[in-house]
Amino acid sequence: MPSETPEKKPARTTSTRRRTPAYVKATRGVKNWREASEWLAWRDIEDIECITPDQAGVARGKMMPSKKFTSNTSLALPSAVFMATISGDYPEDGHGFSYPEDDGDLKLMPDLSTLSVVPWESDPTAQVICDLVNKDGAAVEFTPRNVLKRVVAAYSKKGLRPVVAPEIEFYLVKKNPDPDYPLTPPVGRSGRAIGGGQGYSIAGVNEFDELIDDIYHFSEGQGLEIDTLIHEEGAAQLEINLRHGDPVELADQVFLFKRTIREAALKHDMYATFMAKPIQGQPGSAMHIHQSIIDKKTGRNVFSNPDGTESEAFRHFIGGMQKHVPASLVMFAPYVNSYRRLTPAASAPVNVKWGYDNRTTAFRVPRSDPAARRVENRIPSSDANPYLALAASLACGLLGMNNRIEPDAPASTTVNDNLIELPRGLIEATILFEQDKDLTAMLGQSFAITYAAIKRAEFETFMEVISPWEREYLLLNV
Incomplete structure (x- = not known):
C-alpha cells in the first residue's frame, strides 16, 4: 500500500502575513500607550529617558527600563527643579516669590507624540518629552513648556x-x-x-x-x-x-x-x-x-x-x-x-x-x-x-x-x-x-x-x- 503524501500547506502570502504598522516604523511619535509599547518592542528599546526642560532649557527627568515605562508607572520631579538657578542655587524669598515649604512633587506626563530614539547611546534607548501637572491634573503654570502652551x-x-x-x-x-x-x-x-x-x-x-x-x-x-x-x-x-x-x-x-x-x-x-x-x-x-x-x-x-x-x-x-x-x-x-x-x-x-x-x-x-x-x-x-x-x-x-x-x-x-x-x-x-x-x-x-x-x-x-x-x-x- 503506497505511503500517503503529506498535504502541502498553502504558501504564506503577503495578504496573510502580519504587516508592521506604519506607526511602529515611524521615526517620531505615537498616538497612545498601545502604540508606544509596540514601537518600543519593535526596536528592542531597553531604557527610556523621560525628560522635560527646566527654566534654563536643560533636560531634567528620569531614566527607567522601557517595561516599567509602559506599566502605568507614576513619574514625578520635585518642584524645586524648576526654581533653581543655572548654578544650582535657589532664590531668596522676596518680590512676591516664596519658596514652597513642602517642595512637593510635580507629576511628569509623557507627550507620546515626542517619542523617539536616542541615537548616540550604545544601548537601545528612547526619549520622550514630558509636561508637568499638579496632583489634581492641572498644568503647572511656571514650567516652560506649559508657558508656551x-x-x-x-x-x-x-x-x-x-x-x-x-x-x-x-x-x-x-x-x-x-x-x-x-x-x-x-x-x-x-x-x-x-x-x-x-x-x-x-x-x-x-x-x-x-x-x-x-x-x-x-x-x-x-x-x-x-x-x-x-x-x-x-x-x-x-x-x-x-x-x-x-x-x-x-x-x-x-x-x-x-x-x-x-x-x-x-x-x-x-x-x-x-x-x-x-x-x-x-x-x-x-x-x-x-x-x-x-x-x-x-x-x-x-x-x-x-x-x-x-x-x-x-x-x-x-x-x-x-x-x-x-x-x-x-x-x-x-x-x-x-x-x-x-x-x-x-x-x-x-x-x-x-x-x-x-x-x-x-x-x-x-x-x-x-x-x-x-x-x-x-x-x-x-x-x-x-x-x-x-x-x-x-x-x-x-x-x-x-x-x-x-x-x-x-x-x-x-x-x-x-x-x-x-x-x-x-x-x-x-x-x-x-x-x-x-x-x-x-x-x-x-x-x-x-x-x-x-x-x-x-x-x-x-x-x-x-x-x-x-x-x-x-x-x-x-
Whole structure:
C-alpha cells in the first residue's frame, strides 16, 4: 500500500502575513500607550529617558527600563527643579516669590507624540518629552513648556494659529575643562585652527564634515528635520535653520537639537556651545525667530489682506513687539553673558525698530510673497530657553493685536549704531519684566514671579566673581 503524501500547506502570502504598522516604523511619535509599547518592542528599546526642560532649557527627568515605562508607572520631579538657578542655587524669598515649604512633587506626563530614539547611546534607548501637572491634573503654570502652551492657547481662543521658524547659531570650540582659560576655536580637517570671516563659506562647513554628518544622522534618527546649515561669521560658528511649524513642536526640536549637537561635538573631541558671546572679539550667537499668524478657519496668513497688502494685524503685531519686547528681554537674553552680544554697532540689535529686509533692526520683515509674510525677531540669543523665547515673542505680538498698537514708520537706514532702546544688563531687564503687567498676565503670574526670582539670584551670584578686567585695570591703579 503506497505511503500517503503529506498535504502541502498553502504558501504564506503577503495578504496573510502580519504587516508592521506604519506607526511602529515611524521615526517620531505615537498616538497612545498601545502604540508606544509596540514601537518600543519593535526596536528592542531597553531604557527610556523621560525628560522635560527646566527654566534654563536643560533636560531634567528620569531614566527607567522601557517595561516599567509602559506599566502605568507614576513619574514625578520635585518642584524645586524648576526654581533653581543655572548654578544650582535657589532664590531668596522676596518680590512676591516664596519658596514652597513642602517642595512637593510635580507629576511628569509623557507627550507620546515626542517619542523617539536616542541615537548616540550604545544601548537601545528612547526619549520622550514630558509636561508637568499638579496632583489634581492641572498644568503647572511656571514650567516652560506649559508657558508656551498657554500663549498658543491664547491665540487659539481668537481662532488663530502661530507659525514659527527658529534659526540657531552656535560655536564649536576646543575642549576646555578649566573655566579660567578663554575658549578657542577647534582644529578642522585641514589641521589648522579655524579663523573668522567664513560667513556662508562651504569650505568652512567642510572643515567639520564628519561632525556635521553625525548631526544629520542623529537628527534623522530622532525625526528632526534640518532645513539648512551654514557657516556663520565667527570662527567655527555654525547656524541651523529649522522648517516652519507649530511653536511647541519647534521648541521641542530646538530643545532636542541642542542635546544632539552637543553629543555630536563630544564624539569628535570638542564642545558645542550656545553661549551668547563665548569668544571675545567674535560675533555673538543668536536664535532668530520668524513668525506668522494663520486664521484657523481659512488657513490664510492674517498678516496679508486678500489683495496681498499688509493687514492691520501685521502692523499691530509689530507694534506689540516694539512696546513689550524691552520688558521681555530677560527671556530673550537670560544671562549676564547675553548682554555682551547686545552692543551698539554690532550685528545684534539694541533697538526696537522694524524695517523691510533691514538686518540692523530688531524686527525684520524678509522679502516674500503675501502668503509668506512674516516678522523676524532678531533679538533672542542662542542661550535662551526656546520655549520661553517663543512664548515671549508671540505674547508681545498678540498683545499688540489685542490692543491695536500701531508701530512707528519702518527704518530704511542703519539704526543700530547709537540708538539703544533695550536694557543693558540682566538686573535692569528683570525689573522691567516685573513692571509689565500685561505681559506677565499673559505668561502667567506664578511663572513671572518665579522666573524673576531666579534671574535676581543669578545676577547676585555673578556679582560675587572678580573678573580678569578688574584685576588688570583696578589692582594697581585705584
